[in-house]
Amino acid sequence: MxxxxxxxxxxxxxxxxxxxxxxxxxxxxxxxxxxxxxxxxxxxxxxxxxxxxxxxxxxxxxxxxxxxxxxxxVTHPDNNQMLDEIIELIQPAVTLQASIDVLERLLEEKMITEREAKLMLSALERDTLAFQLPLRDEIRSRILTKMLATLKYLNKA
Missing domain, CATH: 3.30.56.130 (Transcriptional regulator CtsR, winged HTH domain)
Known part of the structure; x- marks a missing residue:
């Protein structure tokens, strides 16, 4: 192929x-x-x-x-610093494509598994967030921010 x-x-x-x-x-x-x-x-x-x-x-x-x-x-001394940077980047709104890019980066950095990426993406997709723009991108930002904050917390545990 x-x-x-x-x-x-x-x-x-x-x-x-x-x-x-x-x-x-x-x-x-x-x-x-x-x-x-x-x-x-x-x-x-x-x-x-x-x-x-x-x-x-x-x-x-x-x-x-x-x-x-x-x-x-772009490199970071630790994963939490990278997560902080991403959180800042995706607020107050984030597109679906930018969210996908973030998830690909987390996969590449081995911070999440393929399965976790698919679960996260399912919560961020257009059909899940059936709102008009710009509200949809704002809600997507809040959900992804919460997921990344949780990942940060789990890194410390």
Whole structure:
């Protein structure tokens, strides 16, 4: 089974981050596009959707001839500090996609299991929170904040 190009580019960039043993890499959009024989906007799409702050990345970009993209993996001395940062980020409202990104980050950091992620997501989905926007995103924020606060508490136990 072949992955789509976005998955392949994401895996490649994450692989570079891991292999360098660093928390940051600098890439040229055009070089990555050439490597994967795709348009530069495909690289933008991957960066904008797969390397979000909710997933634990900070991205800096400079356009133009000498343009580059710097991808920085946000690290924390401990999980509780990371949870505090996420809680601050998702208040007072959070979209479903940003919530999914947060859950993926918690999975990647091995703070929750796949099963726990699915349970958490079921409480945050649109059909569960059948309210109009912006109320739905505000309620989702409160529920996810409470879940993260509970995770923090369980970390200390």
């Amino acid at each position: 072949s992955n789509n190009i976005s998955d392949i580019i994401e895996a490649y960039l994450k692989g570079i981050l891991k292999s360098k043993g660093k928390d940051a890499i600098v890439i040229k959009r055009s070089e990555i596009a050439n490597r994967f024989q795709c348009v530069p906007s495909q690289i933008n799409y991957v960066i904008n959707t797969r390397f979000t702050i909710e997933k634990g990345y900070h991205v800096e970009s400079k356009r133009g001839g000498g343009g580059f993209i710097r991808i920085i993996r």
